[in-house]
Each structure stands twice: as structure tokens, then as C-alpha cells.
Amino acid sequence: MFDAIYFLIASLLRKHGYLLQRLPQAQDFQEDIPFPEQYAGPEHFLRFYRPWLAPEFDRLLTPEITENTMLPKVKLYMLLSLLKQTRSVEGDILEAGVWKGGSSRLMVDYLNSVCSKKDAWLLDTFSGYDGISEDKDCHRARDGIMLGKSADEIREVFSNEQVRVHVVEGSIPQSLRDVSAKQIAFAHIDVNLYTPTFAVTQFCLERMPKGGIIVFDDYGWPATYGARVAIDEVCADFGHEVITVPETTQAFLIRL
Numbered sequence: 001m002f003d004a005i006y007f008l009i010a011s012l013l014r015k016h017g018y019l020l021q022r023l024p025q026a027q028d029f030q031e032d033i034p035f036p037e038q039y040a041g042p043e044h045f046l047r048f049y050r051p052w053l054a055p056e057f058d059r060l061l062t063p064e065i066t067e068n069t070m071l072p073k074v075k076l077y078m079l080l081s082l083l084k085q086t087r088s089v090e091g092d093i094l095e096a097g098v099w100k101g102g103s104s105r106l107m108v109d110y111l112n113s114v115c116s117k118k119d120a121w122l123l124d125t126f127s128g129y130d131g132i133s134e135d136k137d138c139h140r141a142r143d144g145i146m147l148g149k150s151a152d153e154i155r156e157v158f159s160n161e162q163v164r165v166h167v168v169e170g171s172i173p174q175s176l177r178d179v180s181a182k183q184i185a186f187a188h189i190d191v192n193l194y195t196p197t198f199a200v201t202q203f204c205l206e207r208m209p210k211g212g213i214i215v216f217d218d219y220g221w222p223a224t225y226g227a228r229v230a231i232d233e234v235c236a237d238f239g240h241e242v243i244t245v246p247e248t249t250q251a252f253l254i255r256l
């Protein structure tokens with residue numbers, strides 16, 4: 001009886017945009033744990049360790065990053081953590097989908113900080129979406145949306161780095177011919193659409209040595225389902241499976 005009433009009220013509320021949810025009755029939480037504020041959980045009031053809330057991580061997030069990226073802290077944290085894992089893997093790093101340069105800046109800052117010998121390849125149309133697939137991508141996708149900085153502005157931003165930064169302007173797949181990296185140790189793929197995601201994932205996997213990592217920003221977002229399809233198709237060809245990152249739209253793979 002109670003269950004029936006609960007479901008009735010819950011479905012009525014859901015129709016009006018509210019979520020009726022039973023709170024967990026108890027959660028073990030050590031009172032003397034250091035930095036308890038880093039064990040936050042707004043979604044369901046449970047507390048987990050969230051190192052992206054730590055001051056050490058905050059210090060890395062300069063305004064040049066936070067004001068020029070769509071990625072929230074948790075995604076930036078995953079991106080940086082996975083990039084660090086490839087420090088001793090042979091090859092360059094590549095980002096497809098630069099927009100205003102925020103996530104690129106995080107990666108280039110890291111390479112600079114460890115005096116890396118890797119080059120960074122930054123690819124974008126720098127004029128927004130291009131190459132929408134009518135049957136694969138979201139019906140709301142339009143050429144030219146998600147316009148960030150121009151290629152010249154991005155070149156200016158990355159003109160004074162310790163590592164070599166190549167800004168590659170043009171639509172993927174065509175622009176991939178301007179990427180002369182022999183090996184790619186790490187890639188961040190964030191172009192939202194089926195066709196460029198497919199092409200750049202294939203390009204990176206063909207050049208990625210064992211231990212290399214690709215982070216996909218758009219894997220779990222329903223609005224970019226086309227990108228997920230592309231990733232799954234290419235991964236199937238290479239005998240790979242991605243690992244989805246809980247509570248974000250990201251996924252990644254480690255080259256076998």
C-alpha cells in the first residue's frame with residue numbers, strides 16, 4: 001500500500017520536474033577524517049572522497065583554464081590524472097576540440113611543469129561545429145555552433161611555451177593530414193560529433209603505443225550520442241573497450 005502511494009506521488013512529482021527520493025538511512029563517516037569538505041555528495045547526500053575539491057588541485061586551475069573551458073573540475077581532474085599516467089609513454093599529446101583553449105591550457109601547463117619533450121597538437125575548426133551527420137548526430141546540432149576563439153587567438157595564447165605547440169586549424173578528418181606526429185601517447189577528444197570523433201579516434205589509435213591513453217569527453221552525454229557510437233565502432237575495430245567515468249560524461253581507454 002505504502003509503495004503504491006509512493007510511486008503515485010513520485011510519478012506525479014516527476015511530471016512536474018521534481019524528484020522524490022528516499023534518503024539513505026545511514027552512512028559510515030569517520031568524524032576525524034582530514035578535509036571532510038572534500039567528501040561531498042550533492043546528488044544523493046552520500047559523501048565520497050573528491051580530490052578535485054582539494055586546494056592543491058585548485059591551485060593548478062588558473063583563470064586561463066577555468067574561464068576558457070566547459071569542463072567542470074571533476075573532468076579537469078580526470079583529464080590531468082590520466083595525462084600524468086602517460087608521462088613515460090613515447091609520443092606527443094593531441095587535443096581535438098580546443099574551443100577557447102581551457103583544457104588545452106591544463107595539459108600544456110602540465111607538460112611545461114615536467115619539462116616534457118612531447119609536442120602538443122591542438123586541432124579545431126576554430127569556427128564551430130563542422131561535419132554533422134544527419135542520421136548520427138543530435139537533431140539540434142548546427143554547423144558553426146560552439147564557436148570558441150579563433151586560431152590566431154589560440155596561437156597567441158600558446159606562443160610562449162616550453163613545449164612545442166602546433167595549432168592545427170581545419171575540419172577533422174581533413175585537417176588530420178597536417179598532423180605529422182609519429183606517435184601519440186595521449187589524446188583528449190572533445191568534438192561532440194560522429195564523423196570527426198570517428199576519424200580522430202582511429203588516427204590516434206593507429207599511432208598510439210601500448211600504455212597510451214585516450215580520454216573522450218562526450219561519451220556519456222545523451223546530446224552527443226553520435227560521438228559515443230563513433231567511439232564504440234572504432235574501439236570494436238581495434239579490440240578495445242572504454243571505461244566510463246562515473247558521474248561525468250567522460251570515458252577513457254588505455255591502449256593494449
Ligand SMILES: C[S@@+](CC[C@H](N)C(=O)[O-])C[C@H]1O[C@@H](n2cnc3c(N)ncnc32)[C@H](O)[C@@H]1O
Pocket residue numbers: 068069070071096097098099100101102103104123124125126127128129130131146147148170171172173190191192193196
Ligand atoms: C565542446 S567544444 C571543446 C571544449 C574544450 N575542450 C573545452 O576545454 O571546453 C567542441 C569543439 O569541437 C570543435 N569541432 C566541431 N566539429 C569539428 C570538426 N569537424 N573538426 C574540428 N573541430 C570541430 C568545435 O569548433 C568546438 O570548439
